[in-house]
Amino acid sequence: MPVEQTLVLQKSFGQPGRVRLAFEPDGPEYEDALFSHRHGRTEGRPSLLKVAVSPAGARVLRREAEVFDRVGGRHACFGALLGFRTAEDPVCLLVTRRGxxxxxxxxxxxxxxxxxxxxxxxxxxxxxxxxxxxxxxxxxxxxxxxxxxxxxxxxxxxxxxxxGPGAALAGSALATPTGLPAxxxxxxxxxxxxxxxxxxxxxxxxxxxxxxxxxxxxxxxxxxxxxxxxxxxxxxxxxxxxxxxxxxxxxxxPAPARTAPEAQPAPGRRPAAPGDRDHAFRSEFRELRRQQREFRRRTAERTPSRRPRTALDAFPPPTAAPRPAPAGDGASPALFVFAGAIVLVLIIVVVLMVR
CATH class of the missing domain: 1.10.510.10 (Transferase(Phosphotransferase) domain 1)
Structure with missing residues (x-):
């Protein structure tokens, strides 16, 4: 299983300080006379880690770091500079890659x-x-x-x-030739x-x-x-x-968008002229009105007839007045209960007095 490697690298030539980056190998590794190549991922992005294996490789990587610092990320077909180490060994460079x-x-x-x-x-x-x-x-x-x-x-x-003239590159690694045959x-x-x-x-x-x-x-x-x-x-x-x-x-x-062909008239029928279309619209409107009238007529035939309303229909029929309640033939039951209670009280009083 690939082992993740933590690198402490400089981020840019114009910004002091260093960054800590985790490099996880997940691709081929190979080496030539200048440096080793390791393909992996850094911060979720495909990356390429190059480490110098010779003095000539160290010179080339120092130059490459400066070129990436100038053009990296400014064109879709260049990788972006993630970090580099050029002041101490081993000299290395970490950039994004595509494939x-x-x-x-x-x-x-x-x-x-x-x-x-x-x-x-x-x-x-x-x-x-x-x-x-x-x-x-x-x-x-x-x-x-x-x-x-x-x-x-x-x-x-x-x-x-x-x-052009190398005066503008004075003091940078790009002003020093690689010493390799071009x-x-x-x-x-x-x-x-x-x-x-x-x-x-x-x-x-x-x-x-x-x-x-x-x-x-x-x-x-x-x-x-x-x-x-x-x-x-x-x-x-x-x-x-x-x-x-x-x-x-x-x-x-891109191929031009294809449009649907216009509908062609049936064989033996001439294309409709503007006047013909107006006549067809009027005919359809008249037919629609005829169907509406026929529908109303059939609906009226199915509805039962009603007696014509007269002026008397505006007045409701008279109703019988409520009959008053007849006078009672005797006292109500409540009166009998009250009278019985009084008699009972009198009897009790008399009995107590006699004793």
Missing amino acids: LPIARLDPAPRLDAVQLARAARDLFGALAALEEHGFAHRAVSPESVFWDGRRVELQELGHVQPL SEMPDVQAAARVIHRLATGRHHGGPPDALLADLARIDPALAAVLAPALHAGPGPLVPPAAIAAQLVETAPR
Whole structure:
């Protein structure tokens, strides 16, 4: 089970202080002559931890940390800088990542025309963004281009070379060359070859015309735009921004919305004219009124007839006055009870007096 590692790193060149980050390995680990690569997750995001294994690797990572600090997170095809350690050993760098290097995907991806056009726009757009900051990548390859199934991302920014005078970089790690041999292939040509690999699923170092023929079978418009890049030589460079702009212009457009066809008249019947429609509306209205009259007539026939009301109906019939209660033939029972009680009291008084 992967063991989580806690790293204390500097967050940014412009902000003092350090942050504590937890790195959880969950992907491949590999090492080259410069540094080790470990794929994992940090704060829930896919991340890449690179640790220098040689002095040359330490120089490259210091440069890469500065490049990420300048451009990281400012373009969709660059990772974001999470933290770095350059003042003490081991020198390391932690950045977000998108997927895995194309060279390490198994099986190798083979993109359709829509995916391929988007990958080309992303990759050449990233090179154009680097050029705006005054750098050429100089290490575009299937190892430095990542793919996650939807988008590509350009990594390995430590090999960049300034396009202009290096006076503005004085005092930074970017002013110090890496001391490593630089690729003689222009960035635009290397990027076009990466797009060819994404299209065919194989690494083919053939001549440009053969690569263009493969691309033309998938997307002729894309092949036409990438032709100058694949033929780029050591002479005047083809600006990646110009290729990125052409890729945007030739991007596949969404199909127009389909509208339902108008209803056609039945065979042998001419289309209704506006006057015919008015006549039809009037006919329907008259038929509706006829049905209403017929309904009222039938309802009246089913209702029983009533005697016509007269003026006398306004007065209610006379009612008999209530008869007064007849006078009683004798006293009420309550009177008899009262008289009996008086007699009983008198008898008791007489008896007591006699005694």
